[in-house]
Amino acid sequence: MPNTYSAFFWSVFARLVLAIGPLLVLTTCAAPLQLASATSPTRSVTRPIADQAAIARAQVYTNWFFAGKSDSLWAALSPRGRRRFPTPGSWAALRAQVLPVLPGFERVLSDSVSRNDTLVSVYQYGIGARDGVTYYVKWVMRPGNFQISSFAASDAGWVAQTPVSDYRPRTKLSLPFQGEWIVFWGGPTVAQNYHAAYAHQRFAMDLMPASDSLLIWRASRGEKVQLTDFACFGSPVLAPAAGKVVACLDTVPDNAVGKFHPTAEFGNYVVIQHTSGEYSFLGHLRQGSLQVKRGDRVQAGIKVGECGNSGRTTAPHLHYDLITRKQLNAVP
Numbered sequence: 001m002p003n004t005y006s007a008f009f010w011s012v013f014a015r016l017v018l019a020i021g022p023l024l025v026l027t028t029c030a031a032p033l034q035l036a037s038a039t040s041p042t043r044s045v046t047r048p049i050a051d052q053a054a055i056a057r058a059q060v061y062t063n064w065f066f067a068g069k070s071d072s073l074w075a076a077l078s079p080r081g082r083r084r085f086p087t088p089g090s091w092a093a094l095r096a097q098v099l100p101v102l103p104g105f106e107r108v109l110s111d112s113v114s115r116n117d118t119l120v121s122v123y124q125y126g127i128g129a130r131d132g133v134t135y136y137v138k139w140v141m142r143p144g145n146f147q148i149s150s151f152a153a154s155d156a157g158w159v160a161q162t163p164v165s166d167y168r169p170r171t172k173l174s175l176p177f178q179g180e181w182i183v184f185w186g187g188p189t190v191a192q193n194y195h196a197a198y199a200h201q202r203f204a205m206d207l208m209p210a211s212d213s214l215l216i217w218r219a220s221r222g223e224k225v226q227l228t229d230f231a232c233f234g235s236p237v238l239a240p241a242a243g244k245v246v247a248c249l250d251t252v253p254d255n256a257v258g259k260f261h262p263t264a265e266f267g268n269y270v271v272i273q274h275t276s277g278e279y280s281f282l283g284h285l286r287q288g289s290l291q292v293k294r295g296d297r298v299q300a301g302i303k304v305g306e307c308g309n310s311g312r313t314t315a316p317h318l319h320y321d322l323i324t325r326k327q328l329n330a331v332p
């Protein structure tokens with residue numbers, strides 16, 4: 001979704017996704033532990049002139065953004081952007097949220113341009129200066145005057161290369177929740193599943209009831225939404241298969257909607273070792289909700305905790321990953 005959502009769609013659940021139009025910071029999951037290694041496209045020299053102009057302007061905006069020229073950027077906002085950021089200070093606050101994760105690009109890898117009838121979007125992909133991860137910044141502009149209608153920054157880059165890309169899970173799993181939920185992020189490509197950009201969570205998924213995904217959209221439109229509005233918040237998280245609890249954490253506070261913890265990537269979690277040798281990782285659990293402790297044996301379907309909003313996540317959901325021993329080493 002990060003590569004395809006339109007300017008005013010809700011853009012959710014990358015480690016860092018910020019957008020104006022809707023402004024909501026919605027994030028999940030873990031800091032990448034290794035560089036997503038993928039071949040990067042190179043800058044084309046045969047682009048349409050209109051695209052070249054848009055890219056050139058986006059490059060200026062990116063430079064301003066990282067150089068701290070917030071007043072200049074604010075002056076370039078469209079009326080719609082101004083409604084969201086009525087003062088230069090409010091724009092500067094947005095920047096202050098981005099910089100701890102993405103202080104700048106070590107180098108830019110590529111640009112891409114997309115358009116609709118009224119807007120032009122430029123994605124600028126690059127290697128983050130702090131952690132070597134592939135990020136993009138996205139400038140959505142009015143084609144005529146290049147006023148900024150929307151901005152986003154995300155670490156959802158390219159699919160990570162892993163030694164287990166054709167891995168076949170051995171554990172027979174049951175669903176780790178009750179009722180009908182959707183796979184919000186899941187699948188083999190980064191567009192379907194931003195986790196795919198990171199080797200250590202290449203096949204992870206984010207799960208929530210469909211009604212909660214609607215709430216996220218409403219929150220992105222500026223509506224006040226509370227944690228307790230989410231159907232999944234506090235709902236049981238179940239062991240997907242029998243096994244032994246080998247790691248857990250239960251002390252990370254739940255974030256208010258739209259906020260995230262700066263360091264506790266997965267928040268509260270339970271890791272269950274199955275007899276197959278594989279492990280289930282259940283993350284972002286509600287603080288104080290764990291029903292198990294390290295060393296406990298659990299049966300499939302047993303409640304291990306509750307769905308929450310702890311860690312690097314801004315809206316309640318369940319992060320699930322079936323992981324191998326080797327990958328477990330990457331788990332905090």
Ligand SMILES: [Zn+2]
Pocket residue numbers: 028029195204205206318319320
């Ligand atoms: Zn996740």
